[in-house]
Amino acid sequence: MTDILVLGGGYTGVAAAIRVAVRTRRTGGRVRLVNASPRFTERLRLHQTAAGRRVADHLLSEVVAGTGIEFVQGRVTGLDVERREARLEDGRVLGYDKLIYALGTVTDASVPGVAEHAYVYDDYASTVRFAEHVGTLDAGAPKAGRLKAGTVVVAGGGLTGVESATEIAEAHPHLHVVLLTRGRPGSMMGERARAYLDAALRRLGVEVRTGVDITKVLPDGVELAGGELIHSDATLWTAGTRGLPVAAESGLTVDARGRIVVDRALRSVSHPDVYAVGDAAAVSQPYGVLHGTCQGGIPTGLHAADALAATLRGRGPRDFRFGYLHQPVSLGRNDAVIQFTRPDDSPRRWYLKGRAAVTYKETVSSSPMPTFKLLKRGLVPVWMLALSAGLG
DSSP: OEEEEEEOOSHHHHHHHHHHHHHTGGGTEEEEEEESSSEEOOGGGHHHHHTTOOOOOEEHHHHTTTTTOEEEEOOEEEEETTTTEEEETTSOEEEOSEEEEOOOEEEOOOSTTHHHHOBOOSSHHHHHHHHHHHHHHHHTOOSSSSOOSEEEEEEOOSHHHHHHHHHHHHHOTTEEEEEEESSOTTTTSOHHHHHHHHHHHHHTTOEEEESOOEEEEETTEEEETTSOEEEOSEEEEOSOEEEOHHHHHTTOOBOTTSOEEBOTTSBBSSOTTEEEOGGGEEOEETTEEOOOOHHHHHHHHHHHHHHHHHHHTTOOOOOOOOOOOEEEEEOSSSOEEEEEEOTTSOEEEEEEEHHHHHHHHHHHTSOSHHHHHHHHTTOOOHHHHHHHTTOO
């Protein structure tokens, strides 16, 4: 019997747990999945939750039902990689022979005031609190006219920031939404896709401030370099993430952002009995280190599961290869833009916009439950195999 512990019940952790349970069923694998919350959070849809929209709710125990996986609810507070033990907040200690670390990342709160005064997407509960606060602001909104009932500041012009700003502006048209960013929103996209994104922000009334550096978050606003104050009734921080401190504190080798550095098989370079996947891993490819997206996250989880299973059978694991395919961005519920990319994530000429882009994004970013069902049957979606083969 080999004890396999999977830490983290997000997209990547669940995919890895199901895949490794299926692949080690005949070789005596015992798989336990640990997560702080009993529910599966669709992080790709947290911007919808932030705008007050309801999304599907799934219990992790039901998601992994029928796989033989034991679900353990608990928050991981410590990891002893020498003794091969994970410690939970309530004092429980879980031993393991092999570990798949899929705890993801948390908001980089290094800017003063972020931890105390900003809302973040670290979990479903904090996102709901933000949505409830925004709802109270909108409750007193005028029914007509241009007067705004309150100001919501979204910090960060990456895809998460853009999706959040547009979703909130569409759901709450009486609120003043301000997007603050150092660079141009959607800067990684091609010129035509960025122009469409800019037009959508203007159409929804989002005020975009570029070239700004936030130095402090206050209870009622943000302070910019140079001393300018921008009023805010609710500040949503999407400007950067980093790995949980538990990885570095355990003695695992991590990069400057606290992500576990892995080899070509996704094993920790310092402790090969630990596999790191998704946002929590610093995964190198010929074109650079993967950035955290679901597009690359689930393939890392599947590859780590396969590599672990191969090792238990006495075989050498294959190298992980991955190529990007697209950059899909929601612009509210009725608009979107899709930038197609080369495998290194640089933009191609082609892009989709409008209703065609909405349909495309809802297809590729739909609920992962069908994918999980395929994994339970030992199957992998064809498009995911293509990404993992570096054919994106």
